Amino acid sequence: MSLLASESEILAPLASGWFLEHAWLIPVIPAIAFALIILIGKRLPMKGSELGVLSMISSLVLAAGAGYQWIQRTNSATEDQFVEPVIKSWSWWRSGGFDFGIGQHIDGLSILVLIVVAFISTLVQIYSLEYLRGDRRYTHFFAALTLFSGGMLAMVLADNMMLFLLGWEIMGLCSFMLIGHWWEEDANSRAALKAFFTVRTGDVGLLVGISMLYFSANDWTQEHLGVSGFSIRGISAWALSGAPNSTVITIAAVALFIACIGKSGQFPLHTWLPDAMAGPTPVSSLLHSSTMVVAGVYLVARLYPVFFVGLNILGSGGNLIVIIGGITIVISAALAFVQNDIKRVLAYSTVSQLGYMMLGLGAGAWLPAVFHIFTHAFFKACLFLGAGSISHSASHHSFDMKRDMGGLRKVMPITFTTWIISTLALCGVFPFSGFFSKDEIIDNVGHNGYNLFMIIGLIGAFMTAAYMTRATYLTFFGEPRGASAGHADHGDTHNSHDADASHDAHDVEQSHGPHESGLLITIPLIILSVLALSSGFLNATPFGESWERMKLWVEPRSVEVVEETHLGGPGESLIINLPSAEEVHSKSVCGSAQPETGICYAPQLNHAPFKWLKAMMSMAIVFLGIAISWILSTLLFTKRAPRLVGLTQRVKILGFGHKLLVNKYYLDVLYEKVIVRSIAYPVARAAYWFNQNILDGILHAIANSTRKISGWVYKNVDQLVVDGTVNNSATLTKSLGTAAQPTQSGKVSQYAALLFSAAAVAALVLVIINT
Amino acid sequence: MIAQNIGFLIIAIVMIVAALRVVTTNNVVHAALWLVVVLAGAAAQYILLAAEFVAVTQVLVYIGAVMVLFLFGTMLTRARIGAESDLNNSYKKLGIPVGLVMLVAMGLALTDSFGDEKLPESAKVVSTQEVSDQIFGPYLLPFWALSFVLLAAVVGAIVLARKD
């Protein structure tokens, strides 16, 4: 002990507080609110929506308090101290030796996502008060929205994989309910089903991954940490301990990543996400852009050690995550060019941004990817709510940019301004938040040796700038068209997803033509755009170390933790195995080798040094994208330049590309026509063939021979012998039936007598046999 | 021991006679009253079997509550208070052999399995605390299930019996 104490430093207990200890209340409040809305919501003055909004506000307050205390906790630690997460765990149920816990695992990552989810949920619920006013399932909408928030918050702070799975599935269910909110329209219910089934396909991977991790990690975690193999902390430590079998952990990581592909809309399961835009716009904004779809990214970030070790991140020139992320970035950005529906452009943009996050995680840029979750949530929510604002107040519930929008910048100044800010943030222009996260991802990907993927990231940035410019141009510039010009043809021609949003009360108001939306809509927009502008400064790498707050607060420190078991519970008495003085700045062994004395919870990652030159270069690429797209848009949509209009019809390659994009790379065709049919059809065809050739053949053969035989038999046997027998047997059957009929008398007593006598006889037989 | 055996014998004979009266009497109300005798005898046997809590519960639930239900059921279905001739059905004759065959089967099995095994002499009375420790310990789940059964029965009985 004295030897150890000389090398290590006994550290003071970390600061904690009420909010951190009681963070589990954050998801409990929406869950209770959900039950109340379902039970009594319809009788309340605001149809239950006030319960939803209030519960989200209180969750937000709790999350903010926990965030503040977490910052204090990190500040109370020394620079090289591992900041223990605040973990609480209770036994939920036991079954056959398995102990399923329920509890909270609060660290920087979960706090960050908790705050984002609670914040965006609050704003979206406020926005929905106005957007869905008068909807026929208003109460149910708020109930599902609140339940979603509860599920997501529970998933985020889960301390074990079972609770995580629970939250994950609740989100999937709510997503289904909310996409299909207007299920009367066939397209909506089909989109809901598609989303549900596609995500379920991936969820199989989650189940497989969780059970594999449990069965391989349980022994180790019980021995070293005293927790079950479901515990996130236990799994993380196990993955970095050097104990796991490399094949097992690789398969588990791949299985978990399949779940992430489904949930986060990565290639090749991204097809559900754009269709999910059939739901109401607040739903698209909350679930399908800023919060639910980052669940997959969150899973990767949460169990990062598993992926780090399993997929050998940093150790090879490419792995599953970066490849999927890279493919997703490019193909979905390309798809965004051919969409006319503004929400679909944003949907593909979301898919593409999720690809960036995955790319970052896969390339060892953990912090920038997590930071991108944070910033992306704000500007993407803002863009979606902006699109909703346009359709609500200007384009008569249409989302078609080419037909019903254009020139809206003058009539909707607030929506326009917030949109522009968020667009610039999304493109990654310098002082806006997207720059600080997305550029960091690209930079770190290159720094960690994934040069090819850095180029893909830059191409993606170019494409992002270009398609967002196109969408902005079509929506806000040029001449007003269709509904936004005031001559709205009522509901019959335009391709609207929200067409039956709220016909009754609003149509009177709508007929005044385009106008700015109400305060309940614009205030969330303004708040979000302010955050889209400023949230990047929380981790502004360009301004030096002191600006990198997120790194300090969120990133887990990769130091070995040596726990003294005899000095009380975990978190109270920690001894950090500090390296000796000359080694202080060398690499920690976490992630790269087996820890010798302690336990690692996070792998050692690099951070790319910021260079203005690189930032300038990517900025130049972005501006190039904006400029080219602007010129092309002006020529194509306003001036109708004859050389450009109809280009896709004239040039074959372009036409082919356009067709490919319009058909979404034929992936839906592949899934629905090829894969489903290739499974369903051969079975059916084989059954048919079997039926036709074998069974029928046998039958025909039998029939033919029978006919021949029967011809002979008929003459000789049938007429003479059988006829008599048949007649006799028919008579016999009839008399038997008549004889048996009394047993079916319908009289209960008789049934009872028969039952008991049968039982008695059987019992007697049994007794006699056994004695 | 002798006293207990004598007690058992008396109670057992009374119970058997009473049970036979329940299934043979021609008066519904009398049948209910004979049933009281059977149930009370059963409660007495429970005490002999060192199960006082079950015995008390038997008295409270069966003789107290269930019998009242039976009498009310008799009243509401307007059975004649006096003797009635057609309480039995035509399967009466089938019932006797069925019962006898069962009795023979069980008797054979019992003599074969337990022969002249004796109950432990110094059995101490099982306290209510021990029973509750069992119910609220290992048998908690069946207890919950039972609560739901009772709830469902209450709801079902009301739904069935109310007039509308």
Added chain:
Amino acid sequence: MFVNQFLFLGAILFCIGVYGVVARKNAVLMLMSIEIILNSVNINLLTFALRNGSTDGHVFALYIIAVAAAEVGVGLGLVLLVYRNKKTISIDDLSEMRG
């Protein structure tokens, strides 16, 4: 005391109950016979509890009493319903299930 004296008492009561279920036409009397059967089962359970020196039998005896109470409640509800619709509680008159 022998184990068998209680078990035989239970067996006899059980058979009497079975006879009652088979022979009785009146629905209320049928329910009473079922009560006799349930009580005989309880006697068996408690006998074995005493024999094995465990309290499990007590727990199940209590559960059976509770279930029997529920059964009587629902059963008499059904009888009342039948009486209201058919003006009789004779089981023999309820032969809608005749094959």
